[in-house]
Amino acid sequence: xxxxxxxxxxxxxxxxxxxxxxxxxxxxxxxxxxxxxxxxxxxxxxxxxxxxxxxxxxxxxxxxxxxxxxxxxxxxxxxxxxxxxxxxxxxxxxxxxxxxxxxxxxxxxxxxxxxxxxxxxxxxxxxxxxxxxxxxxxxxxxxxxxxxxxxxxxxxxxxxxxxxxxxxxxxxxxxxxxxxxxxxxxxxxxxxxxxxxxxxxxxxxxxxxxxxxxxxxxxx
Amino acid sequence: xxxxxxxxxxxxxxxxxxxxxxxxxxxxxxxxxxxxxxxxxxxxxxxxxxxxxxxxxxxxxxxxxxxxxxxxxxxxxxxxxxxxxxxxxxxxxxxxxxxxxxxxxxxxxxxxxxxxxxxxxxxxxxxxxxxxxxxxxxxxxxxxxxxxxxxxxxxxxxxxxxxxxxxxxxxxxxxxxxxxxxxxxxxxxxxxxxxxxxxxxxxxxxxxxxxxxxxxxxxxxxxxxxxxxxxxxxxxxxxxxxxxxxxxxxxxxxxxxxxxxxxxxxxxxxxxxxxxxxxxxxxxxxxxxxxxxxxxxxxxxxxxxxxxxxxxxxxxxxxxxxxxxxxxxxxxxxxxxxxxxxxxxxxxxxxxxxxxxxxxxxxxxxxxxxxxxxxxxxxxxxxxxxxxxxxxxxxxxxxxxxxxxxxxx
Numbered sequence: 291x292x293x294x295x296x297x298x299x300x301x302x303x304x305x306x307x308x309x310x311x312x313x314x315x316x317x318x319x320x321x322x323x324x325x326x327x328x329x330x331x332x333x334x335x336x337x338x339x340x341x342x343x344x345x346x347x348x349x350x351x352x353x354x355x356x357x358x359x360x361x362x363x364x365x366x367x368x369x370x371x372x373x374x375x376x377x378x379x380x381x382x383x384x385x386x387x388x389x390x391x392x393x394x395x396x397x398x399x400x401x402x403x404x405x406x407x408x409x410x411x412x413x414x415x416x417x418x419x420x421x422x423x424x425x426x427x428x429x430x431x432x433x434x435x436x437x438x439x440x441x442x443x444x445x446x447x448x449x450x451x452x453x454x455x456x457x458x459x460x461x462x463x464x465x466x467x468x469x470x471x472x473x474x475x476x477x478x479x480x481x482x483x484x485x486x487x488x489x490x491x492x493x494x495x496x497x498x499x500x501x502x503x504x505x506x507x508x509x510x
Numbered sequence: 511x512x513x514x515x516x517x518x519x520x521x522x523x524x525x526x527x528x529x530x531x532x533x534x535x536x537x538x539x540x541x542x543x544x545x546x547x548x549x550x551x552x553x554x555x556x557x558x559x560x561x562x563x564x565x566x567x568x569x570x571x572x573x574x575x576x577x578x579x580x581x582x583x584x585x586x587x588x589x590x591x592x593x594x595x596x597x598x599x600x601x602x603x604x605x606x607x608x609x610x611x612x613x614x615x616x617x618x619x620x621x622x623x624x625x626x627x628x629x630x631x632x633x634x635x636x637x638x639x640x641x642x643x644x645x646x647x648x649x650x651x652x653x654x655x656x657x658x659x660x661x662x663x664x665x666x667x668x669x670x671x672x673x674x675x676x677x678x679x680x681x682x683x684x685x686x687x688x689x690x691x692x693x694x695x696x697x698x699x700x701x702x703x704x705x706x707x708x709x710x711x712x713x714x715x716x717x718x719x720x721x722x723x724x725x726x727x728x729x730x731x732x733x734x735x736x737x738x739x740x741x742x743x744x745x746x747x748x749x750x751x752x753x754x755x756x757x758x759x760x761x762x763x764x765x766x767x768x769x770x771x772x773x774x775x776x777x778x779x780x781x782x783x784x785x786x787x788x789x790x791x792x793x794x795x796x797x798x799x800x801x802x803x804x805x806x807x808x809x810x811x812x813x814x815x816x817x818x819x820x821x822x823x824x825x826x827x828x829x830x831x832x833x834x835x836x837x838x839x840x841x842x843x844x845x846x847x848x849x850x851x852x853x854x855x856x857x858x859x860x861x862x863x864x865x866x867x868x869x870x871x872x873x874x875x876x877x878x879x880x881x882x883x884x885x886x887x888x889x890x891x892x893x894x895x896x897x898x899x900x901x902x903x904x905x906x907x908x909x910x911x912x913x914x915x916x917x918x919x
Contacts, residue, residue, distance in 0.1 A: 360565055384570050386577075392588040399581060407570070409577045412584040419554075424518045424577055426569065427562035453562060470742050 292327040297346055298356055299378040301332055308335040308343055310377035317404060319373050333377065337499045340371045341434060341461040344499035345507075350492050353507060354457030355430055358382035362428035362451050364415045364443070365435035367394045369401040369408065375432070376405050383407060386425045390414040415443050418450050427453050434461040441480045445487055452510050458488065464502040477504035484508055513552040514542060515560050518580065519572040523549055524560060531559050591695040592717040598688050599709035605681045609674060613638065616670050620645075623664065624656045638674040641667065698782035701794035702775075703757060710753045711779065722780075722787035729783070730754065730776030754779070759805065771805055 292309060295302045301309040309325060309332035316331070318324060323334040337347040345353065355361070357380045366372050366387030376385045387402070388411045389395050398410040413421040415435055431452045433444045444460045452458060462480045464473035474495060481493055484506055492507035511526045512534070521539040523546050524531045535542060543549070552560065613634035620641055621628045627644070631637045645668050688709050692700040696718055699708040714732040715721030721729070731738050733752030741748045750769030754760060754776060763771040778797040785793060 382567065384573065386573075392585055395581060396585060399578065399585070402574075402578060406574060409574050410581045411577055412581050412588070422557060422561070423516060424573075424580065425561070426564040426573070427558060428565075450558065451561065453565075469739055 292325060292330075292332055295346075296351055297353060299380075300335070300346065308337070308346060309333060310335055310374045313377055313381055313407075314405060319401060319404065320368075320370050333374070335374050340374065341496060341500060341503060341505060342371050342374070342432070342459070344496045344503075345459075345492075345494055345505040347499065348494045348496060350494055350505070350507065352491055353459060354509070355379065359429040360426065361385045361430040361432060362425065362447065363387045364431070364433040364447060365389060366398055366410070367391075367434075368397040369410075371432075371434070372398070372408055373401060373405060376407050379407065381407060384409065386411060386428070388413050388415060388421060415447065418447055422450065425451065427451055429453055429456045430459065431456070432459045432461075434463075436463050436466040438467055440466065441483045445484065448488065448508075448510060454510055456510050457491075458484075458508040458510065460484065460506045460508070462504040462506060464504070473502035473504075477506075480504075481506055512546050512549040513556070514539075514546065514549040515552040515557075517560075517564065518576045519564070519569060522560065524552065531556065531563070533560075533563060591691055592712060592719075595688065595691060595695070595709050596713045596716075598684050598691075599706070599713050602681055602684050602688075602706065602709075605677055605684070609634065609677045609681070612670065612674050612677070616641065616667070616674060619670065620667050622657055623659045623667070624654055626654055626656075634674070635678050638671045638678075641671040642675065645671070696783070696786035697792055698785045698790075698794040698797075699779065701792070702782050702798055703754070703779060707753055707757055711783075714753065715783075718783065718787050722783040724780065724783075726773075726777045726780040729780050730772055759801065763805065767805075774801055774804060 291304050292301050293303075294300075295308065299310065301311065303309065303325065312324075312331040312333050318333075320339075322336070325332045325334070335343045337344040342353070355375060355378050357378075359379050360383060361375055361379060363372050363375065363385055366389045369387060372385050372387045376383075379385060385408045387398050387408055389398065390413060392412060395410055395412045398408070402408040402410045409425075411421050411424055413424075415433070416437070416439075428451050431444070431448050433440065433447065435443060437443060440462065441460070444458065448458050460480070462477045464471075464476040467476050467480070477493075477495065481490060481504075484490060488508040488510050490506060490508050492505070494505050496503040496505060513524045513531070515522045515524060516539060520536045521542055522533050523535045523542050525534045535545065616638060617628045624644070627640060628637065631640060645664050685705055689700070689705050692705060692708060696708065696712070699711065702708075703711060711729065711732060712718055712721060715724060715729070724732075731749055731752045732754075734749035735752075737746075737749035740746050751760060751772035754772055755768075757775060759775055760768055760771050778801055781797065782794055785791065
């Protein structure tokens, strides 16, 4: 039985697995489980593979993603999470996936050729001026990059591209910032940094799905 | 006031309308510049207003098409020698692993027919070659304890042996290829580190550019990440070298000097990486020479340093050292200060006090306390120590009383 989740654009089954409604029925992108209900097709969203799914599995209720939104995704990698966000925003929305490693952007291009609302860009998030002329203002900024200065990168990108009232989602990788320090302490520090400019709606450590990671949801 | 803004989907001319901006025209950059000669480049502060104007559904198709085209072009350009070197050295590593597994299987299999050969020859390559050569002959050797297998069975073993030799030749070809690529791309690193170590450094540094930006201390530990993070987290012994451990200079050095040699080598390697990235001169031979001289000198220094240290430590060294040091001591009389040395740190009452003070106080004092203050040759602190039966070690503090090791999980 597929029922709508309390988070918008997501669905539940009776075992509380997460699903999104596929906008391209009949295609599987990451060997995920497919469930049919009526005319619709649902793709399973695994918390072990995505920090966004882990955040929702940990109980976050407001992540701000709705139909028809424009999402700026920093650190898109192979495109597992972007493919689900693309389902969530639907054909009316757009996902700009940015990554600086050529190897993974290659996979992202193959994904984008199937999913027409993902726009792959090969650029470094540290230098927004290099891709400022290739994107537009976004409703959501989602960041998942393994950089020491990830908080600064996030703030800079939110300043430049996030609309007023838009949501920012920051996946903090504590081990990229400091290999030794207590991870919760590092994440709290990042939260304090972000709090100076925007209001924090949600803060969650992602154990047991991801070790030493946290998700911060903010509103501009 | 008019501005123009160059976006990937088009070039836009904008006009200030009250507080905001609005798009007046769009089209090719050169055409618009002719049409609006007064238009200036949009200042960066106003970028956001344009970007929000562009966030319309009509533009989605253009965003998608133009960006995917550009990204494909970027990907095409991103391929360089780094990628090729990394793939080649990664395949060499993989071939090493595969050939080891296959050679072990060949030894097991072939040993049913001729176990003595496997026992005799340790090198996998020569073993495979010998198997290929000898297997054709009929093996009716009375001395061997192997079974007399027919050619039907031996043929299969032969196939495996030839496959192993093929892998060895492939590895050899990869190495020659790497040498050719690196001779052009990073000659200094190749000269100083050698082909395989140089390529491994490029692989672990992800690219020559990144390698050139790394400090020498990081280059020294490339390939020892596991030990390094273990050291940072638990305070275990720090690693001294990564992949450069296989370098002949480090291999030749004595155990206690290996870390020092690795440090000096990494220093020169970082210089080489920078020379190669910025297309500098070919300086590696000079560095190599300098390094060899430096290592020779410093290892001598280390030797003399250790010797002098040990001479003072009479008890620990052997009989020879003892006599040698004794002679030295005889030749040089001890300075006067040492003979009558009283440590300052001891409390005043334990030290040899003024005789006059004792004479006046002696009568009133307890016999117990006066024993500490006696100024006889064996009195004072020595007497107190004997009485209390305190060893020196206790007063000096235990070996672990200083800095505690920081263990954390």
